[in-house]
């Protein structure tokens with residue numbers, strides 16, 4: 046059974062059909078890239094899967110069960126982790142405290158008034174930080190980190206609930222090329238190791254063609270192609286969007 | 297209730313709706329364009345009434361009367377333009393909390409200026425010449441003047457509509473209301489636009505106050521009534537929406553009128569119910585219902601979730617060991633101080649005030665700082681705690697220690713009820729709603745003579761014999777203050793505290809890691825209400841009496857000043873801020889008549905000198 050199944054999903058803003066009748070399925074452990082020009086509807090699709098936006102039509106099934114209408118926090122508890130296009134962490138906490146807070150939330154301890162947050166889940170949090178190469182900066186405030194490091198912390202937060210599905214919206218945007226490859230390699234290793242399905246958007250074609258098991262192409266809200274790297278490279282519609290008619294390849 | 301009284305009250309409601317609309321639409325207009333919530337709007341309304349009164353003393357006859365009304369509106373509009381260009385213009389990029397405080401500082405200054413110029417007596421205005429009589433509605437008299445008022449509201453709505461849709465100026469206002477960047481892009485001259493909008497909004501408030509003069513005397517407490525009403529109307533109608541303000545004013549005024557028309561009714565089971573008493577509660581219920589169904593008001597736009605704009609504070613950790621030793625030593629020194637000072641020392645009395653202020657400020661800080669919730673009505677929970685303690689003692693006959701122990705419950709229950717609504721909003725909407733709720737609590741305390749003693753309040757709220765001496769009460773206050781601070785600090789460092797800060801730092805991320813933002817904030821609101829309630833209970837027994845003043849807006853603002861004064865970034869901030877504030881107030885207030893205005897000028901000076909907020913300054917120093 047597929048981990049995530051999207052059925053005829055649509056969402057409009059005013060007159061703009063941001064996502065238009067999109068269907069696909071994602072298998073456990075699969076790394077899938079979703080590409081498309083800016084404004085294609087990628088973020089909107091993520092926002093519907095993680096519960097921030099309500100679709101106009103269609104269905105979203107996680108392990109065969111519809112998660113339509115659930116708020117983001119419930120979808121997180123249904124083992125879905127998410128990173129944002131603009132990395133989102135807690136600036137007034139240290140890197141370690143960020144992850145500890147996420148772990149405390151997973152353990153449903155956020156109503157606990159009298160325990161000391163700094164003492165909870167330390168080892169597990171450090172473990173996660175090691176996985177994303179942030180252990181050496183554990184005690185630094187998140188507000189002063191370089192942007193690439195913030196993205197890494199965010200990945201650790203998204204992994205806190207041992208997700209079965211990871212949604213990553215432009216995980217490497219704003220990073221140097223070497224850093225991009227490092228982060229996506231880490232992500233792939235974690236995903237393969239834990240059998241996590243990953244859906245990510247990405248503008249760097251090196252990353253997309255080098256790391257994704259499968260690739261989907263979105264254009265103006267429509268899913269216009271789906272396949273492995275070879276199929277996508279040779280797909281005429283994709284070639285037209287990305288390489289045709291004087292259009293430059295995106296980044 | 298007869299058909300005649302119903303008809304008269306209906307018309308009366310229409311007249312009131314006009315005034316309410318004039319008042320609220322200016323506030324809404326100003327917010328739409330400048331994104332500033334002008335707390336001084338009620339003060340401008342009050343000024344309109346006073347200026348109109350003075351003008352009518354010199355100008356007589358029908359022409360003189362209407363010239364006075366118009367003149368008052370123009371004068372207030374001019375003052376609005378001055379306020380905008382001299383003060384607010386400097387604050388458009390400042391943190392929201394600072395903008396709100398600056399406009400509140402204006403209310404303090406205007407209030408004292410009114411007292412200085414016109415004195416404390418209520419001033420009754422003249423009837424409108426030629427409109428002093430009444431017309432006959434189904435055999436009942438209805439004032440002619442009110443008929444004019446009924447017409448004024450829709451006329452102003454129409455005029456504003458034409459102004460906004462048919463003129464170039466109106467197009468600029470609409471562009472700025474929808475999108476400020478876009479407005480800048482199409483070449484709108486912001487300075488002139490903002491000043492003119494502020495002048496127009498202020499002038500409408502002034503006109504509302506002036507037109508009310510023949511119906512209601514000018515008094516120095518009009519400002520707070522007016523701002524409370526205006527906030528409710530704007531929140532119900534939707535921030536920035538003029539038609540929304542009109543519809544909301546109509547609904548609220550008519551529901552109040554209906555309450556009055558119903559009078560006292562014998563109901564099965566309930567006995568005699570005096571509906572006129574419910575006018576204020578009705579306002580609250582309307583607002584509550586609207587906020588449940590449409591949190592952004594009837595005609596408003598849904599808010600997008602905002603990220604925290606303020607720079608992040610440093611991470612919170614448990615304090616190092618030496619700090620505990622130091623704090624312990626300080627507490628010990630404070631505990632033995634009365635032995636050295638002696639029972640009759642004034643320092644003990646002052647210290648009790650300081651302990652209470654610290655507890656209150658710390659509870660407010662827990663909302664404003666880690667919670668990121670800018671409450672402008674925290675005095676409500678202080679007051680609810682005070683009234684709960686006093687009522688338990690006087691009406692329920694509870695022993696004093698029990699009454700005091702239950703005072704946090706008073707604050708907590710109020711916060712539980714109001715907080716549920718408040719946490720649905722954020723930013724200035726949250727601030728306005730907290731203020732509106734505190735005004736409602738204040739009005740209930742002020743009007744419900746049978747239970748709260750009305751404006752006189754409750755007297756004879758003295759502590760038990762064994763706590764009655766200054767020394768004993770000092771120890772009690774010290775102990776409860778320290779206990780409260782320790783309690784709040786433990787919570788701050790708990791997983792709950794972390795979740796609260798997470799929700800403040802980044803609401804999206806908090807929800808995405810499973811934190812129920814509203815629920816966490818609601819709990820924090822309730823906890824802050826409970827600790828504020830304890831401070832109120834302590835306060836009641838330290839003074840021996842309480843009055844509606846206990847839960848007035850100025851106490852809420854005092855609390856905010858204490859918190860800002862000490863710096864919002866540090867848990868020690870409210871302690872330093874409250875102690876400094878009370879000591880300063882004690883020394884200055886005894887020598888200066890217009891201490892509130894002084895405080896206002898002081899607040900303005902702080903906001904103008906440090907438009908980025910005090911916290912940053914403190915941090916740079918340390």
Ligand SMILES: Nc1ncnc2c1ncn2[C@@H]1O[C@H](COP(=O)(O)OP(=O)(O)O)[C@@H](O)[C@H]1O
Nearest residue numbers: 058061063081082083084085086087088089090
């Ligand atoms: N909240 C919103 N309100 C209105 N339009 C939106 C909103 N979010 C996205 N859109 C529009 O939907 C389309 C898809 O946007 P988005 O999902 O962000 O694209 P992508 O992430 O692929 O760049 C764009 O045309 C964008 O302008």
Ligand SMILES: [Mg+2]
Nearest residue numbers: 087088089130
């Ligand atoms: Mg996007």
